[in-house]
Each structure stands twice: as C-alpha cells, then as structure tokens.
C-alpha cells in the first residue's frame with residue numbers, strides 16, 4: 001500500500017513509499033482510510049519540532065471503513081464507518097492509562113508519529129479506541145473528529161466555560177474555529193482574534209457565530225483592542241505563537257482562565273509575573289481522552305458543531321506536498337488527503 005512516510009530527521013526525509021498492507025491483531029481493526037486531515041502536528045513533525053519514531057507513516061485525523069476485524073472483536077464488522085483515538089499503543093497499567101489519560105502514558109505511541117498512521121491506504125488501530133460515525137455525518141466531516149475531540153478536552157474537560165462567559169479564542173485556524181463552536185455550545189460568547197493573514201478565517205468565525213472578530217495587527221483596530229483589555233473570563237490560545245499568548249494574558253480579566261491549546265514547537269517567553277499579579281489560572285490541554293471522543297461525536301451528530309465549512313481542500317495522497325504547502329501558508333482551512341483516490 002502507498003503511504004506518506006517520514007524516514008528520519010530533516011525536512012527532505014519524507015515521501016510516498018510502498019509499505020506492506022498491515023493486518024489486524026486479535027484486538028485490533030484494519031481500517032481502509034477514506035480521508036485524513038493535515039494537522040499542525042504533521043507540520044511540526046515535518047520540521048522536526050515534534051517527536052516521531054522513524055520511519056513512520058504520518059497522519060492521525062482520519063475516517064475510514066472497517067476492512068478486517070481481529071479474532072476477538074465482535075462489535076465491528078466489515079464496512080462499518082469509523083474513526084479512532086490516536087493512542088494506538090499504551091502500557092495499560094500506569095496511573096495515566098488507568099485514569100483514561102492515554103496521551104500521558106510514558107509508553108504511548110500514537111498513530112502518525114509513534115506507529116504508522118493514516119496518510120496511507122490502510123491503518124491498524126485498537127478496536128477499543130474505535131468509534132462508529134453517526135449516520136448523519138459524512139466521511140469527510142468525520143475526518144475532523146480527532147481535532148474536535150482534542151477541543152472537547154480543552155473546552156469541556158480541562159477548562160470550564162459557563163453560560164454567558166466572555167471568551168477569547170486567539171488563532172482562527174481549524175483548532176480555533178472548533179474551539180469557538182464548542183465554547184458557543186457551552187453558552188460562552190466568543191471574540192476571535194487573528195492577524196491580517198487570517199481575514200478569511202475571521203470572516204468564517206463571524207459566520208459561525210462569533211460575537212466579534214479582531215485583527216490584532218490592523219492599526220485601525222488598536223483602539224478597540226485596548227478598550228477590551230482585561231475584560232475576558234477565559235482565553236484559549238490556539239495559534240501556538242508567543243505574541244498570541246501574551247495578548248491572551250492581557251485580554252483576560254484578573255482571576256481569568258488561560259488555556260493553552262496550540263503547540264509552540266519551541267520554548268517561548270511568557271510573562272509569568274503578569275499572570276501571577278493578575279492571579280490568572282493557567283491550564284494546558286494535550287490531545288484527548290476516550291471520553292472526549294464520545295462527546296465530540298455527540299456534538300457532530302446533534303449539529304452543535306459544524307465542521308463542513310472548515311474543509312477547504314481535498315487532494316489525493318499523491319498531492320501531499322501541495323496540501324502541506326496550503327497548510328503552511330495558511331491558504332485554506334482543513335486540507336484532507338485521500339489515500340484511496
């Protein structure tokens with residue numbers, strides 16, 4: 001089968017390879033991949049900013065059809081439409097595994113970084129971490145379940161957003177626009193902040209129900225920006241760039257809640273004394289729990305979250321370079337690659 005493989009460190013060490021078609025172990029399922037989204041994490045792996053276990057097929061935000069089930073599996077059958085949690089390998093015994101915090105297990109290997117992922121015709125995953133896609137959700141939409149599950153973890157499981165809270169979402173990429181929608185589903189009023197590069201994304205934020213949008217590097221918006229400093233209950237930093245983190249800290253009111261969602265890919269300068277003097281609560285959110293997936297699929301099924309407008313491009317896997325370029329140059333929203341096209 002063909003797969004997009006990163007073979008080792010270095011941005012040039014990536015390309016399409018022929019791999020043996022895998023098969024399902026006794027507690028696993030083999031999934032024929034429909035579509036896989038390109039994630040910021042994939043770009044970090046490409047640039048050696050996120051750990052990976054080379055050589056490895058990338059891709060973790062996928063939807064697909066069950067092709068084969070392991071001998072012990074009775075709750076799935078060939079043809080079922082599925083998505084799955086990414087933590088394919090864990091120890092199963094540590095404090096974190098026992099508390100559902102699979103992403104924190106020392107032995108965790110996730111699809112697309114630790115073990116072969118879904119930028120491939122087939123992917124093998126544990127049946128236990130596989131979920132059926134609600135009938136009213138298309139396969140393309142379902143490919144966004146993984147980022148949505150991560151946002152459920154951020155907004156519902158790590159943070160608390162109360163009805164009527166005023167909330168900043170900084171960084172209107174896919175993650176930011178999903179965060180906005182989950183916050184809105186929790187009753188929060190969202191102001192989305194971005195740069196002049198994000199104008200189209202900010203317009204979409206507005207269409208998706210944002211109370212306000214602000215272009216932080218637009219001179220004409222500085223007065224408005226200054227007038228709302230120190231007024232927000234909660235801030236979600238979704239862009240993974242230091243000036244955005246700083247901006248969130250200033251926008252929060254004293255005792256506000258700061259939630260780090262984006263990955264910086266490097267150490268950053270952060271004004272912790274300012275956070276201390278404002279008694280800011282700081283929390284971080286990393287990947288998802290199995291419970292996050294259940295909630296994410298409910299949010300999709302009930303149409304409280306609409307991922308359709310977030311899908312901007314669909315390309316065959318062969319055009320992965322074009323897809324990565326679009327993501328790196330912020331030329332679209334979510335780019336899906338189709339390995340079986």
Ligand SMILES: [Zn+2]
Nearest residue numbers: 039041061147
């Ligand atoms: Zn992702």
Ligand SMILES: [Zn+2]
Nearest residue numbers: 091094097105
């Ligand atoms: Zn463990």
